[in-house]
Amino acid sequence: MDYENNNWIWDGVYNFPHLFGGLMLTAALLGFSTSYFGGIGVPHLPYLWSDMGIFYKKKCDKRRIRVYMDGCFDLMHYGHANALRQAKALGDELVVGVVSDEEIISNKGPPVLSMQERLALVSGLKWVDEVIANAPYEITEQFMNRLFNEHKIDYIIHGDDPCLLPDGTDAYALAKRVGRYKQIKRTEGVSSTDIVGRILGSLRDRKVSEDQNDTSLNGDPKGESQPKGAHLSQFLPTSRRIVQFSNGKGPGPNARVVYIDGAFDLFHAGHVEILKSARKLGDFLLVGVHKDQIVSEHRGKDHPIMHLHERSLSVLACRYVDEVIIGAPWEVTNDMITTFNISLVVRGTNSENNFSLSGEGDPYSVPKSMGIFKLLDSPSNITTTSVAQRIIANHDAYKKRNAKKSASEKKYYAEKKYVSGD
Numbered sequence: 204m205d206y207e208n209n210n211w212i213w214d215g216v217y218n219f220p221h222l223f224g225g226l227m228l229t230a231a232l233l234g235f236s237t238s239y240f241g242g243i244g245v246p247h248l249p250y251l252w253s254d255m256g257i258f259y260k261k262k263c264d265k266r267r268i269r270v271y272m273d274g275c276f277d278l279m280h281y282g283h284a285n286a287l288r289q290a291k292a293l294g295d296e297l298v299v300g301v302v303s304d305e306e307i308i309s310n311k312g313p314p315v316l317s318m319q320e321r322l323a324l325v326s327g328l329k330w331v332d333e334v335i336a337n338a339p340y341e342i343t344e345q346f347m348n349r350l351f352n353e354h355k356i357d358y359i360i361h362g363d364d365p366c367l368l369p370d371g372t373d374a375y376a377l378a379k380r381v382g383r384y385k386q387i388k389r390t391e392g393v394s395s396t397d398i399v400g401r402i403l404g405s406l407r408d409r410k411v412s413e414d415q416n417d418t419s420l421n422g423d424p425k426g427e428s429q430p431k432g433a434h435l436s437q438f439l440p441t442s443r444r445i446v447q448f449s450n451g452k453g454p455g456p457n458a459r460v461v462y463i464d465g466a467f468d469l470f471h472a473g474h475v476e477i478l479k480s481a482r483k484l485g486d487f488l489l490v491g492v493h494k495d496q497i498v499s500e501h502r503g504k505d506h507p508i509m510h511l512h513e514r515s516l517s518v519l520a521c522r523y524v525d526e527v528i529i530g531a532p533w534e535v536t537n538d539m540i541t542t543f544n545i546s547l548v549v550r551g552t553n554s555e556n557n558f559s560l561s562g563e564g565d566p567y568s569v570p571k572s573m574g575i576f577k578l579l580d581s582p583s584n585i586t587t588t589s590v591a592q593r594i595i596a597n598h599d600a601y602k603k604r605n606a607k608k609s610a611s612e613k614k615y616y617a618e619k620k621y622v623s624g625d
């Protein structure tokens with residue numbers, strides 16, 4: 204789908220080489236993906252060019268289909284990313300509504316991430332073309348009309364789980380009636396509820412004596428004897444999912460490959476920011492996602508909260524990322540630098556791991572000795588720990604919110620049937 208969407212850009216290049224040849228053909232040779240242009244702050248390329256009155260002339264007979272999907276996107280995970288990927292495939296341009304903090308508070312309890320952080324996460328996804336901040340939690344008729352008229356939305360997309368208004372009516376009845384509703388399949392195996400459960404679960408494991416009477420978190424009294432997360436995580440990584448998330452392109456000839464590594468646990472706005480900064484330093488961003496065991500060794504046995512494949516998918520979904528090493532080593536070796544033709548190794552200043560304290564060897568000593576290491580100023584001070592701490596600080600509120608949600612999740616899994624689609 205992505206390829207189809209972008210084809211017309213390239214058509215344009217070949218039809219107007221005198222205008223764009225310099226810029227675009229160079230870009231093509233260097234193997235830039237089109238998402239790269241998002242990375243340097245040209246968010247709506249089609250519009251920019253349409254202003255020049257050239258491209259719509261050729262393609263105006265095939266109007267671009269705009270689809271809309273909304274959500275809270277609190278604790279972004281690959282389930283959200285996959286839903287948006289599927290939504291994008293139903294049209295040409297994906298507009299995403301991000302529900303306001305106030306609406307989340309009144310409907311579900313306090314969000315873990317602020318509006319700004321959630322917007323940064325959603326905008327960082329490679330399938331998202333536009334975002335609408337402060338969308339309503341329940342889609343009203345008024346808002347729906349705004350979507351159709353103001354935002355020129357063709358279809359509203361929602362998952363296959365029923366979405367009912369407080370009075371029991373279908374939130375999407377109107378859109379369905381006018382034939383502007385499309386459905387996607389729910390992504391199995393992960394939810395924000397599940398992630399909050401894992402964090403609170405690790406907290407509970409640490410304070411077993413205090414909490415040992417408490418089974419409200421997942422309603423499973425045997426939960427404590429199981430390994431962390433085992434009672435919650437239903438994620439089954441498939442090769443197809445990884446392919447769907449991948450760009451499927453290696454670096455072009457002469458590309459400058461930048462490497463950044465880390466756990467990328469609980470993928471958050473700080474990750475998006477640092478990946479964006481790193482991508483700007485080269486033509487191809489290679490991201491090393493550390494193995495679960497490495498993360499545990501450095502952060503404690505409750506970590507990582509998300510497994511290696513979950514973390515890798517979240518990183519792959521980011522528009523600034525070109526390729527991921529699934530299970531990268533702790534140390535950046537000479538061999539890796541040669542294998543991937545890495546020109547620059549970067550690291551953010553705001554990091555969970557402070558190895559200068561642990562007395563361990565510096566994992567970046569090789570790139571440092573080669574003079575290809577750079578410390579990047581982290582644009583954001585948010586960390587995985589600070590996100591987890593917010594959840595723990597709001598322990599009671601989240602526990603209540605989760606108990607309610609977990610019951611409906613359990614019911615879903617108990618009653619679910621095979622649904623085709625991806």
Ligand SMILES: *[C@@H]1O[C@H](CO)[C@@H](O)[C@H](O)[C@H]1NC(C)=O
Nearest residue numbers: 410411412413414415416417
């Ligand atoms: C467990 O619950 C019982 C009865 O509610 C209470 O007496 C006991 O102190 C609780 N134990 C802990 C460790 O909280």
Ligand SMILES: *[C@@H]1O[C@H](CO)[C@@H](O)[C@H](O)[C@H]1NC(C)=O
Nearest residue numbers: 455456457458459460544546
């Ligand atoms: C390796 O990267 C450098 C840029 O640092 C580039 O000039 C060179 O062409 C690359 N080598 C290959 C074989 O692509």
Ligand SMILES: *[C@@H]1O[C@H](CO)[C@@H](O)[C@H](O)[C@H]1NC(C)=O
Nearest residue numbers: 552553554556557558559560
């Ligand atoms: C690690 O700790 C040292 C000593 O406290 C400090 O000087 C340094 O800035 C820290 N580095 C990072 C990346 O936090």
Ligand SMILES: *[C@@H]1O[C@H](CO)[C@@H](O)[C@H](O)[C@H]1NC(C)=O
Nearest residue numbers: 319553582583584585586589
């Ligand atoms: C992080 O940055 C925000 C604003 O940029 C600031 O309000 C907050 O105090 C900072 N937190 C820490 C731990 O430095």
